[in-house]
Amino acid sequence: MVDSLKARLIIIGLLVLGSIWSLWPRQVTIRVRGAEGRMTDTTVQRVPIKLGLDLRGGMHLGLEIDRAKVTAGTPSDALDRALRVIRTRIDEFGVAEPLVQKVGLDRIVVELPGVSDPGRAKQIALRTAFLQFQMTDKQGLFRNALPGIDRALTAAGVTERSVGAAVGDTSAPRAAGPSSAVEDILGAAAGPQARAGADTAQAQADTLGNQLGQGPLSPLLFAGQLPGEYLVREEKVAIVDRMLARPEAQRLLPRGFVLRWGAEAMSRGAVAYRGFYILEERPIMTGEFLVNAQARLDPLYNQATVDFELTRRGGRVFERETGQHVGDHMAIVLDNVVQSQPPVIRSQIASRGQIELGSASLQEAQDLALVLKAGALPAPLQVVEERTVGPSMGADSIQKGILAGIVGITLVVLLVIVYYRFSGVLAVLALTLYVLFTFAGLAALGATLTLPGIAGFALSITIAVDANVLIFERIREELAAGKSLRLAVDAGFKMAMNAIVDSNVSMVLTAAFLFWFGTGPVKGFAVTLILGVLASMITAIFVVRTLFMVYLQRRPGLQTLSI
Amino acid sequence: MIRLFANANYDFIGVRKWAYAITAAIVIPGMILLAFTGLNYSIEFTGGALVQIRATGATPPSAAELRSALAAGGFEDAEILSFGSDREFVIRARLSAEATGTEDEAQRTAQAVTRTLQGRLGENAVVVDRIESVGPRVGGELRQKALGAVLLSFVATLVYLAFRFEFRFGLACVLATAHDILTTLAFIKYMNLEVSLIVVGAILTVVGYSLNDTIVIFDRTRENLHKYKREDLADIVNRSVNETLPRTVLTNSTSLAALLALLFLAGNVLRPFAWVMAFGVFTGTFSSVYIAAPVLMAIEKRWPGKDARGVRARVQPAVHRAAVEPPPAEA
Numbered sequence: 067m068v069d070s071l072k073a074r075l076i077i078i079g080l081l082v083l084g085s086i087w088s089l090w091p092r093q094v095t096i097r098v099r100g101a102e103g104r105m106t107d108t109t110v111q112r113v114p115i116k117l118g119l120d121l122r123g124g125m126h127l128g129l130e131i132d133r134a135k136v137t138a139g140t141p142s143d144a145l146d147r148a149l150r151v152i153r154t155r156i157d158e159f160g161v162a163e164p165l166v167q168k169v170g171l172d173r174i175v176v177e178l179p180g181v182s183d184p185g186r187a188k189q190i191a192l193r194t195a196f197l198q199f200q201m202t203d204k205q206g207l208f209r210n211a212l213p214g215i216d217r218a219l220t221a222a223g224v225t226e227r228s229v230g231a232a233v234g235d236t237s238a239p240r241a242a243g244p245s246s247a248v249e250d251i252l253g254a255a256a257g258p259q260a261r262a263g264a265d266t267a268q269a270q271a272d273t274l275g276n277q278l279g280q281g282p283l284s285p286l287l288f289a290g291q292l293p294g295e296y297l298v299r300e301e302k303v304a305i306v307d308r309m310l311a312r313p314e315a316q317r318l319l320p321r322g323f324v325l326r327w328g329a330e331a332m333s334r335g336a337v338a339y340r341g342f343y344i345l346e347e348r349p350i351m352t353g354e355f356l357v358n359a360q361a362r363l364d365p366l367y368n369q370a371t372v373d374f375e376l377t378r379r380g381g382r383v384f385e386r387e388t389g390q391h392v393g394d395h396m397a398i399v400l401d402n403v404v405q406s407q408p409p410v411i412r413s414q415i416a417s418r419g420q421i422e423l424g425s426a427s428l429q430e431a432q433d434l435a436l437v438l439k440a441g442a443l444p445a446p447l448q449v450v451e452e453r454t455v456g457p458s459m460g461a462d463s464i465q466k467g468i469l470a471g472i473v474g475i476t477l478v479v480l481l482v483i484v485y486y487r488f489s490g491v492l493a494v495l496a497l498t499l500y501v502l503f504t505f506a507g508l509a510a511l512g513a514t515l516t517l518p519g520i521a522g523f524a525l526s527i528t529i530a531v532d533a534n535v536l537i538f539e540r541i542r543e544e545l546a547a548g549k550s551l552r553l554a555v556d557a558g559f560k561m562a563m564n565a566i567v568d569s570n571v572s573m574v575l576t577a578a579f580l581f582w583f584g585t586g587p588v589k590g591f592a593v594t595l596i597l598g599v600l601a602s603m604i605t606a607i608f609v610v611r612t613l614f615m616v617y618l619q620r621r622p623g624l625q626t627l628s629i
Numbered sequence: 630m631i632r633l634f635a636n637a638n639y640d641f642i643g644v645r646k647w648a649y650a651i652t653a654a655i656v657i658p659g660m661i662l663l664a665f666t667g668l669n670y671s672i673e674f675t676g677g678a679l680v681q682i683r684a685t686g687a688t689p690p691s692a693a694e695l696r697s698a699l700a701a702g703g704f705e706d707a708e709i710l711s712f713g714s715d716r717e718f719v720i721r722a723r724l725s726a727e728a729t730g731t732e733d734e735a736q737r738t739a740q741a742v743t744r745t746l747q748g749r750l751g752e753n754a755v756v757v758d759r760i761e762s763v764g765p766r767v768g769g770e771l772r773q774k775a776l777g778a779v780l781l782s783f784v785a786t787l788v789y790l791a792f793r794f795e796f797r798f799g800l801a802c803v804l805a806t807a808h809d810i811l812t813t814l815a816f817i818k819y820m821n822l823e824v825s826l827i828v829v830g831a832i833l834t835v836v837g838y839s840l841n842d843t844i845v846i847f848d849r850t851r852e853n854l855h856k857y858k859r860e861d862l863a864d865i866v867n868r869s870v871n872e873t874l875p876r877t878v879l880t881n882s883t884s885l886a887a888l889l890a891l892l893f894l895a896g897n898v899l900r901p902f903a904w905v906m907a908f909g910v911f912t913g914t915f916s917s918v919y920i921a922a923p924v925l926m927a928i929e930k931r932w933p934g935k936d937a938r939g940v941r942a943r944v945q946p947a948v949h950r951a952a953v954e955p956p957p958a959e960a
């Protein structure tokens with residue numbers, strides 16, 4: 067223990083200066099979207115205490131990489147790559163002070179404070195954005211395989227009705243997300259109108275012509291306008307998809323080709339059709355070679371498009387490949403979905419091209435350009451945890467938390483002053499330093515203040531007070547036992563020390579375990595509790611002692627104490 | 630000068646049988662209830678989706694309207710809780726353990742609930758204030774971690790106390806703490822509070838508080854064991870409880886004051902936490918006196934320490950300290 071009063075005052079002064087320094091408003095760099103839509107770094111001046119998502123609003127996402135779908139490299143490489151890609155995307159998306167970090171072996175945590183459109187941010191983070199350019203089946207191999215597939219399906223007892231019923235049974239109404247579009251369509255297909263509609267479908271077939279044959283599958287398909295394109299009535303999409311996914315059908319599909327659905331329905335008269343395409347499995351080009359992507363609105367068709375540019379190497383490859391396929395149709399496939407109708411290659415394409423997005427909005431095109439530029443995710447990601455707090459709720463929480471904190475602290479201060487009078491005032495003086503130290507600790511550690519954190523702060527004040535209560539009670543006892551004032555004060559601090567240290571250490575131990583297992587807001591609670599307990603040790607023992615020393619030194623003749 | 634309970638001399642240890650009866654009356658029915666119905670875990674632990682909405686229209690929808698809107702969207706099992714006002718609701722859909730869904734099922738459920746409500750009530754009629762979704766596996770991991778943290782914090786405290794005190798003190802502390810966890814769980818059950826992460830945090834903090842109380846009394850017991858070599862343990866424990874009574878009352882009053890402020894002012898999110906903590910302050914104090922101290926005496930009786938005074942332990946009125954010491958000097 068430091069015995070010289072001067073040294074004590076210097077230490078306290080240094081602690082206070084250090085705390086003020088760590089809380090002083092400072093330049094913080096954040097990225098914001100400028101007026102022209104580009105991301106720029108700007109600096110703002112503010113107090114360096116981070117507020118948790120529960121107080122400022124925002125989104126917390128726990129993402130998990132789908133290990134089974136990692137194609138290249140080890141899962142841990144894939145995770146690192148995904149981390150980089152998401153970080154780039156989020157930086158471009160424009161959230162001030164985002165957090166993207168790896169947790170454990172296969173998780174990534176993304177925190178986006180103050181994000182105004184969580185749904186859009188989520189899509190940007192999650193989109194695989196795997197871009198491929200694949201040639202369509204120009205030899206009609208699928209067409210040739212169709213009769214065989216129909217026979218195999220018939221042999222397996224598959225009919226349109228049986229598949230429709232099966233699909234209808236499993237279309238759980240609560241399932242949404244990637245498969246929801248399909249299932250929504252299914253819901254309609256399973257209903258009675260759909261069955262009635264089957265006849266009109268047959269009638270409509272004539273308007274399109276090209277009835278493809280007999281069997282469970284062929285009557286549902288119509289040949290499209292270009293090689294390798296087939297059309298399916300929108301409400302039959304799920305049934306066809308299900309039939310083609312059956313092992314009997316899969317076995318007979320032409321080798322080296324894959325089946326991909328189109329992104330949007332096309333209208334032929336009053337009926338909506340969805341295209342599906344037979345594509346060469348090997349892509350002639352992938353998004354890996356993309357260096358730049360830019361969204362724009364095509365003024366001619368009022369259609370959103372994304373212009374892209376390939377690397378020099380990518381450009382050479384693309385030029386060679388397209389040169390070999392002049393006159394053929396090339397599908398632009400994004401995350402296994404064909405974007406717009408595959409255009410015909412009229413001449414060699416070098417390093418520039420464009421993706422037409424049909425009815426998508428300019429914002430969707432911008433988002434696509436953003437994710438394409440940042441690169442594809444090595445494997446799909448799943449959201450295993452989400453916490454989103456709206457900005458108004460965050461503001462409400464912070465208001466209530468601060469009010470509760472202030473009222474709680476005021477009550478504690480009143481109790482202490484009423485009970486211990488002058489000594490109580492000394493303890494409360496020390497408490498102001500305690501508040502300063504705790505917040506300085508939060509700022510210095512870069513810890514986050516959360517709503518439970520405010521509760522932890524209010525509770526640790528009572529722990530700070532407890533230390534003083536232990537000391538003051540002890541001083542009273544020593545005075546009652548007949549000791550002189552100075553001896554009683556000394557003994558009070560000395561004898562109470564054991565209990566204070568032991569109980570505070572056990573408090574810090576439990577809080578440390580809480581910190582270890584907790585997430586987000588609860589971690590904030592544990593941190594403020596630990597910091598509060600440590601700060602309370604300093605103020606209740608060291609600062610209050612020093613205040614007593616100053617007081618007693620100034621009044622050498624003092625024999626009684628207001629305690 | 631205000632002095633509460635100065636020179637108190639209550640026979641705390643003498644009435645311990647009554648205290649046991651009270652504790653048993655709280656814990657036993659609570660544990661039976663728990664065994665049959667279990668705790669109301671939050672989706673953080675079970676996996677599931679939670680959507681908190683606020684109606685903005687002139688006439689906010691009733692819970693029944695929300696229920697029918699959700700049922701029409703296929704969410705018959707979703708719970709609907711009013712949250713603070715008649716405009717705010719929490720909709721919670723748990724995922725059963727055997728749900729075939731993948732890990733992002735919860736996520737999709739939350740989205741679908743949001744879409745359903747916005748679709749049925751109008752896009753602008755509801756503001757989504759909060760969305761939480763937790764996959765069942767993530768929830769299971771968290772459950773294990775929480776249990777591990779509670780057990781480990783037990784062991785760590787026992788080790789620390791064994792190092793600082795003697796082992797018998799540490800054991801008595803831990804048993805008192807175990808008692809606090811049981812009564813707190815019973816309280817949670819009676820109040821039907823939702824066990825979320827922050828409530829587990831409250832339970833751990835209650836553990837800290839309770840230890841704090843017990844340590845203060847044991848510290849005094851340790852000191853008095855040296856000071857009054859001829860008293861038996863029951864008297865010394867009783868004396869120590871009485872001597873620390875003013876501190877117990879004052880500290881717990883300040884804690885309760887802070888907790889009441891949290892309970893009434895900090896909003897719905899923190900309310901279960903404040904309830905558990907407020908109860909915990911009571912049970913922590915109670916167990917320090919009526920569980921920790923008698924257990925210490927029982928241990929002492931069974932396995933006498935070096936001083937072996939506990940062998941004579943029996944209930945006897947404590948010597949009034951004020952009788953042998955001068956009255957306190959008034960300030």
